[in-house]
Structures are given as structure tokens and as C-alpha cells.
Amino acid sequence: METNKQSHPILYSCLALVVICIIAFLSLVMYYAWVQKYGKPMKKNELYERFRTKPGSTKKITHRVSAIKTPTKSMIHSHNPSFGKKDAPITMLIFVDFDCPFCKKAAPGLNNLMDTYKEPIRFVFKHLPVEYIHPEAKKAAIAAQCAHEQNAFLPYYDELFANTTRDENTLLLHAKSLSLDIETFAKCLQSPHILYQIEQDLKDAITLDIGGTPAYSINQKKIEGEPSAAEWKTLIINSLQ
Numbered sequence: 579m580e581t582n583k584q585s586h587p588i589l590y591s592c593l594a595l596v597v598i599c600i601i602a603f604l605s606l607v608m609y610y611a612w613v614q615k616y617g618k619p620m621k622k623n624e625l626y627e628r629f630r631t632k633p634g635s636t637k638k639i640t641h642r643v644s645a646i647k648t649p650t651k652s653m654i655h656s657h658n659p660s661f662g663k664k665d666a667p668i669t670m671l672i673f674v675d676f677d678c679p680f681c682k683k684a685a686p687g688l689n690n691l692m693d694t695y696k697e698p699i700r701f702v703f704k705h706l707p708v709e710y711i712h713p714e715a716k717k718a719a720i721a722a723q724c725a726h727e728q729n730a731f732l733p734y735y736d737e738l739f740a741n742t743t744r745d746e747n748t749l750l751l752h753a754k755s756l757s758l759d760i761e762t763f764a765k766c767l768q769s770p771h772i773l774y775q776i777e778q779d780l781k782d783a784i785t786l787d788i789g790g791t792p793a794y795s796i797n798q799k800k801i802e803g804e805p806s807a808a809e810w811k812t813l814i815i816n817s818l819q
Contacts, residue, residue: 641803643813646786650795653782654702657723657775659731661692662700668817669700671795673783676719676738677712678791684804685739688792691810698818703731704779706791714744719776721749724766728758 650671654660672688674681692701705723707715718738725734730753737752746767753763766772783793786800794801796817805813 641801641805641809644800644802646795646798646800648785650786650798653704653785655775655778657726658779659703659726660700661702661732662696664700666700667698668695668796668814669702671782672701672703673706673779673788673791673793674703674735675706675708675712675715675791676722676735677707677715677742677744680790680804681792682739684792685736687804687807687810690807695814699814703735704782705776706779706783706788706793707776708791716776717744717746717749720767720772721752723772723775724763724769725753725756725758727766728763730756730758 650669653671654669676682692699705719707719709716722731722734722738725731733756734752737755741748741752746764749767750760750764754760786793786795788800788802790802792802792804796813799813799817801813
């Protein structure tokens with residue numbers, strides 16, 4: 579009888595340990611699933627905090643230029659829409675948030691830049707949807723990437739800036755207007771691999787310490803803001819020297 583009494587605490591301890599292990603395992607599985615869908619919370623919070631500046635506090639300067647230590651070529655991924663020669667003397671990374679009013683304002687100038695400097699510059703687009711400020715920006719980024727998978731990034735890019743409605747029906751109408759495969763496009767909007775691509779771009783933005791959109795890099799220089807046509811010309815000439 580004494581032996582049986584002593585065995586109960588040991589049995590209860592073993593059962594408690596098994597329960598704790600099961601709970602820990604399930605917690606890890608849930609966390610992994612969350613990260614796969616939404617990204618690492620610390621990284622996202624770090625990005626969102628960087629964009630909490632109130633509109634009234636924006637400084638009255640056209641743009642800021644600073645040096646980049648991390649090689650920007652490592653931030654060009656296979657999923658990034660790229661235009662121009664890979665061996666061009668200048669590589670420009672373009673971080674865009676489709677719901678950012680400053681990105682919309684800068685878009686026509688960027689289009690002119692691409693037309694004027696298509697020979698010396700390789701233009702690479704990267705997504706920076708800041709959901710903290712623009713809750714539907716990621717929807718637009720996903721749709722733009724889906725359009726890119728059908729070789730229609732730039733036309734869809736123009737559609738997104740022309741129409742700020744982000745419901746799925748409107749996003750599909752944009753695709754239809756560009757004669758994209760609607761069934762493929764609709765499936766793509768729900769695809770987890772597109773979310774992963776955007777998450778990679780967000781991490782690159784954090785690495786570059788980007789503090790607002792629009793933002794660019796020319797080789798190893800970061801440009802934040804909206805340079806004028808003349809200022810862009812100076813930046814490009816300096817990069818060619």
C-alpha cells in the first residue's frame with residue numbers, strides 16, 4: 579500500500595510534463611503558421627513604428643540622400659519587377675506603397691524617368707505597403723505582383739494609382755481591362771507565395787532603414803522623397819561618374 583501511495587505523485591508529474599510538452603508544441607505550430615502568413619511580428623512592428631510620423635510633421639524638403647552600406651544587389655530578388663539591362667551602370671530600387679499619396683504624386687515623374695534613362699538604368703520595383711497607415715495597401719501590392727506574373731506590372735501599376743478602390747472585384751476589373759487571365763489572377767490573389775515575396779521586400783526596407791515613401795536607391799545611395807526632374811538628372815550624372 580505504501581508503494582502505491584508513492585507512485586501517484588510520480589504519475590501525476592509525468593502526466594503534467596506530457597501536457598506541458600503538448601501545449602508548447604501546439605504553441606510553436608501556431609506561431610509558425612502565423613509567421614508564415616503575416617511575417618515576424620517584431621520586424622513588422624519595427625517597420626510600422628518608423629511610419630508613425632504625423633502628416634503635419636513632414637519636413638519641407640524635396641528629398642534626402644544618404645549612403646548605403648549593405649550591397650543593394652543582394653536585395654534584387656527573382657520576384658521583383660525589373661526593367662532595363664541587368665548590366666546597366668546604374669541600378670535603381672523603387673519602394674512603392676500604392677496607397678501613399680506621395681507615391682501617387684511621384685508616379686508621373688518616375689514614368690518620365692524610365693522613358694528618359696532606359697539605357698543607363700535598371701529599374702527594380704519593390705513593395706512597401708505600410709498597413710499601419712494604409713490598411714488596404716497590401717491588397718494593392720498583392721494584385722500588382724499577380725499582374726507581374728502575367729507580365730503586366732507597369733500597366734497595372736498605373737491602374738492602381740488611377741483608382742484607389744481595393745475590393746477584389748475592382749482588382750479583378752483592372753486585370754480584365756488589361757486582358758489578363760482572370761482565373762489565374764483570382765487564384766494568385768489568394769496565393770501565400772505572393773505574401774512571402776512582399777515580406778522579403780519589407781525586410782529589405784528595414785535593412786535600408788527607410789523612413790518613408792516614396793523611397794529609392796541608386797547604386798549605393800538611398801533617396802527618400804520626391805526629387806525634381808533636374809535633381810534626378812544630377813543624381814544620375816553623379817552616379818555615372
